[in-house]
Amino acid sequence: MIGRHIARTVAVAALGVAAMAGGLLVARPAAAHAQLLSSDPRADSTVTTQLTEITLTFSELVRGDFSTVVVTGPDGSRHEAGEPRAADKQVHLPVSPLRSGGYRVAYRVVSADGHPVQGQFRFTVALPPAEESTTAPGTARTSPPVADPAESTSVAVADENAGSGTGLWWAGAAGLGAVLVAAGLIVVRRRRRTPAR
Incomplete structure (x- = not known):
């Protein structure tokens, strides 16, 4: 039971992190x-x-x-x-x-x-x-x-997008790692509180 509950919690947290990263990607072009x-x-x-x-x-x-x-x-x-x-x-x-x-x-x-x-x-x-x-x-x-403006602009945009994509990937990975660590701590605490049968 506890294992299923933890798995559900981790899945919901992972979806939240993915949604946050997606929101950052969508919001980025607005800063024109x-x-x-x-x-x-x-x-x-x-x-x-x-x-x-x-x-x-x-x-x-x-x-x-x-x-x-x-x-x-x-x-x-x-x-x-x-x-x-x-x-x-x-x-x-x-x-x-x-x-x-x-x-x-x-x-x-x-x-x-x-x-x-x-x-x-x-x-x-x-x-x-x-x-x-x-x-x-x-x-x-x-x-x-x-x-040549076309060439320079395309290179600048490519570099900027590459840098922003890497930053967002690391931010998402760090968030997911934090969620998994928190879930692990919850499992350990519940096992300590559950009396042996």
């Missing part, structure tokens, strides 16, 4: 970091007037001291005309005059919680001929561009 909500110009849009700056809007506050934004033209030239400036949830980057063609914007910013956020998007410039003749080509810079 800053994400790019919009941009000016918009991703994959076509611009028909001359731009003076690129604006990125994020879901949370961002820090300007570690922000990097790179604008690359169709010939590989760079078009930043200054340093990016952060204001609340936005990052503003002044740009030099752009010619018609496709452009790539790569960014890497640090959110208020210290988490780096990076990505990229493209847009197209299609200026009228009269305005096209007044634009100057971009400057080919030797400084390295922002690292």
Whole structure:
């Protein structure tokens, strides 16, 4: 009788530990970091007037001291005309005059919680001929561009998930071990109290 009761207690406790670990796994994605909500110009849009700056809007506050934004033209030239400036949830980057063609914007910013956020998007410039003749080509810079956001982000997410999975596994194992030790102590105490027949 006592053995069945103990087995039932251990099983219920093990299910409780598993449910707690599962709850941690489900709750983890809710703690999201800053994400790019919009941009000016918009991703994959076509611009028909001359731009003076690129604006990125994020879901949370961002820090300007570690922000990097790179604008690359169709010939590989760079078009930043200054340093990016952060204001609340936005990052503003002044740009030099752009010619018609496709452009790539790569960014890497640090959110208020210290988490780096990076990505990229493209847009197209299609200026009228009269305005096209007044634009100057971009400057080919030797400084390295922002690292490939897709590759870096996937590696960072993989590392983060791996670390969190290991931590949760150890936490679950420790909890289950504590339950088994407690159950063993209950068995020993009951055997001492039960009179010999």
